[in-house]
Amino acid sequence: MIDRRLPIHVAVLVGASTAAYAVSMAGVTALQSNTDQALIAARSPSQAAAERFGQAHDRLQAQIELSASAYAGSAASYDQLTAGLATLDTSLEAYAGRMKSVTGAARALPARASMPSVARSSGRVSSKPRVRAVTAASGKP
Amino acid sequence: MTDNGADGGTDGGTAFAGRAMGSALRLTIGSLAPAATTAPAAMTAPAIPAEVVDSAVAVAWDGVVESFEVSEQAMSRFRDTSELTALNHAAGTGRVSRPSSRLRQALVAADRAHRVTGGRFDPRVLADLDRLGYRGAALTTGTARLDPGLATDPADPSGGGIVDRVGRDGISIARPIDLGGIGKGLALRWATAELEHEGVSDFLLEAGGDLVARGLDPGGGPWLVGIEDPTETIEHLAVIAVSDEAVTTSSIRVHRWSVDGRAVHHLLDPQTGEPAEGGLLSVTVAGPDPAWAEVWSKVLFVGGRAAIAGEARARGLAAWWVADDGSLEMTADARRRTVWVAAEDDPEGTAG
Numbered sequence: 001m002i003d004r005r006l007p008i009h010v011a012v013l014v015g016a017s018t019a020a021y022a023v024s025m026a027g028v029t030a031l032q033s034n035t036d037q038a039l040i041a042a043r044s045p046s047q048a049a050a051e052r053f054g055q056a057h058d059r060l061q062a063q064i065e066l067s068a069s070a071y072a073g074s075a076a077s078y079d080q081l082t083a084g085l086a087t088l089d090t091s092l093e094a095y096a097g098r099m100k101s102v103t104g105a106a107r108a109l110p111a112r113a114s115m116p117s118v119a120r121s122s123g124r125v126s127s128k129p130r131v132r133a134v135t136a137a138s139g140k141p
Numbered sequence: 142m143t144d145n146g147a148d149g150g151t152d153g154g155t156a157f158a159g160r161a162m163g164s165a166l167r168l169t170i171g172s173l174a175p176a177a178t179t180a181p182a183a184m185t186a187p188a189i190p191a192e193v194v195d196s197a198v199a200v201a202w203d204g205v206v207e208s209f210e211v212s213e214q215a216m217s218r219f220r221d222t223s224e225l226t227a228l229n230h231a232a233g234t235g236r237v238s239r240p241s242s243r244l245r246q247a248l249v250a251a252d253r254a255h256r257v258t259g260g261r262f263d264p265r266v267l268a269d270l271d272r273l274g275y276r277g278a279a280l281t282t283g284t285a286r287l288d289p290g291l292a293t294d295p296a297d298p299s300g301g302g303i304v305d306r307v308g309r310d311g312i313s314i315a316r317p318i319d320l321g322g323i324g325k326g327l328a329l330r331w332a333t334a335e336l337e338h339e340g341v342s343d344f345l346l347e348a349g350g351d352l353v354a355r356g357l358d359p360g361g362g363p364w365l366v367g368i369e370d371p372t373e374t375i376e377h378l379a380v381i382a383v384s385d386e387a388v389t390t391s392s393i394r395v396h397r398w399s400v401d402g403r404a405v406h407h408l409l410d411p412q413t414g415e416p417a418e419g420g421l422l423s424v425t426v427a428g429p430d431p432a433w434a435e436v437w438s439k440v441l442f443v444g445g446r447a448a449i450a451g452e453a454r455a456r457g458l459a460a461w462w463v464a465d466d467g468s469l470e471m472t473a474d475a476r477r478r479t480v481w482v483a484a485e486d487d488p489e490g491t492a493g
Contacts, residue, residue, distance in 0.1 A: 124479075124480055124481065125480055125481050126486075127481075127486070128377070128380060128481050128483070128486065129365050129380055129480060129481055131366055131377065131380055132345055132358055132365055132366065133167070133169070133345055133347050133352050133364070133366050133367070134366065134367040134368075134377065135350055135351065135352060135366055135368055135388045135389065135425050136350035136390055137371065137390060137392035137394040137396070137423065138164060138322065138325065138349045138350050138391075138395070138396075
């Protein structure tokens with residue numbers, strides 16, 4: 001009869017190996033856990049900086065959008081100003097035409113004009129004004 | 142005083158007329174609205190109803206009439222019952238009188254004018270006027286003759302002060318006094334104060350050829366006053382514009398007569414007691430006060446044609462005078478107030 005039972009030393013070997021493996025795994029796991037914690041602690045400042053960078057980016061984007069809106073408004077105003085300048089230009093052309101006609105009329109005027117004589121200066125009048133009273137000899141009736 | 146009352150606003154201003162001190166008395170009201178100012182429209186006073194204004198002016202006129210009556214009772218030499226007549230009766234007797242406030246003020250003013258003019262203004266010529274026939278109330282009572290010593294003594298024309306003060310209130314005079322010209326000026330001064338007290342600011346108050354102008358005429362301009370032609374050739378020799386000034390004239394056009402074939406008038410030289418013969422027919426003076434304008438117009442008249450220009454210029458007076466040849470002359474200050482001169486009249490307005 002064949003003895004089919006596993007020899008004890010094999011069983012002990014297998015058990016010991018398994019135990020050693022388990023201990024090794026536990027140690028490795030512990031080591032890896034410590035390493036991961038250190039890595040997380042090391043990466044934390046960079047993460048905060050990345051968050052701040054993201055916020056700044058959002059603000060910059062909002063300002064760019066405002067600037068774009070203002071630019072659009074300025075462009076519209078410029079369009080209106082352009083239209084006004086065109087109107088002014090038309091008015092100036094019309095004014096230039098009138099000036100030409102005035103200049104022509106001025107050239108047609110005589111070089112010297114005779115003015116009427118001024119009767120008196122400094123409040124004096126040439127004809128007798130109406131008086132309110134008379135200063136006269138005392139006892140005047 | 143009779144017939145005092147309003148004569149309507151026919152010439153654009155409310156006017157009142159009457160008589161006082163032997164002369165015509167007339168009040169013309171100028172602009173009744175608040176004087177034009179540079180204040181914004183929102184700050185101007187609201188319009189006063191016309192009835193209220195008319196009533197106030199009528200009250201002011203009554204005040205003027207009353208003031209002249211009080212002045213006449215105090216200072217007139219033509220009224221038998223006046224204070225001055227009573228004082229003149231006491232002249233030279235040493236009798237002490239206690240005059241009213243107005244007569245006292247008038248005597249003080251006359252005394253001051255006598256001193257300021259170096260004796261060229263002297264109201265103690267009444268006896269000389271009486272002697273020449275220009276009489277008012279009797280200088281003596283009863284049948285007594287006027288003492289010749291009361292007239293001017295050419296050897297001593299000054300003869301001391303005009304009044305002698307006795308005690309606190311008493312005065313006595315040595316020679317009878319005529320307050321005619323200065324008295325009318327003072328009456329105008331007091332009546333003007335009465336009008337201003339009643340709130341009338343624009344008016345022309347005339348009393349027998351002398352006047353006081355205040356503010357603006359009804360048209361909003363200065364008051365235009367004609368200077369009479371003493372030769373009666375034309376109506377006015379010149380027209381002057383005045384505001385806030387008095388204008389008085391000493392002239393011989395009315396009060397002149399003959400004595401023993403000699404032409405005389407009422408403007409006497411206090412140095413001689415005789416009518417001034419300086420080649421002038423009239424003198425007009427404009428100034429701030431009617432009493433002093435009266436004094437200077439008389440003094441300038443007595444000084445004569447030769448001296449009047451220098452005297453008026455030295456005193457800074459606005460003076461116009463008419464020489465016995467009918468010509469009108471004036472000082473630089475007078476020229477500035479003159480708006481029209483008959484001798485320079487240019488109906489066609491062609492003068493350059």
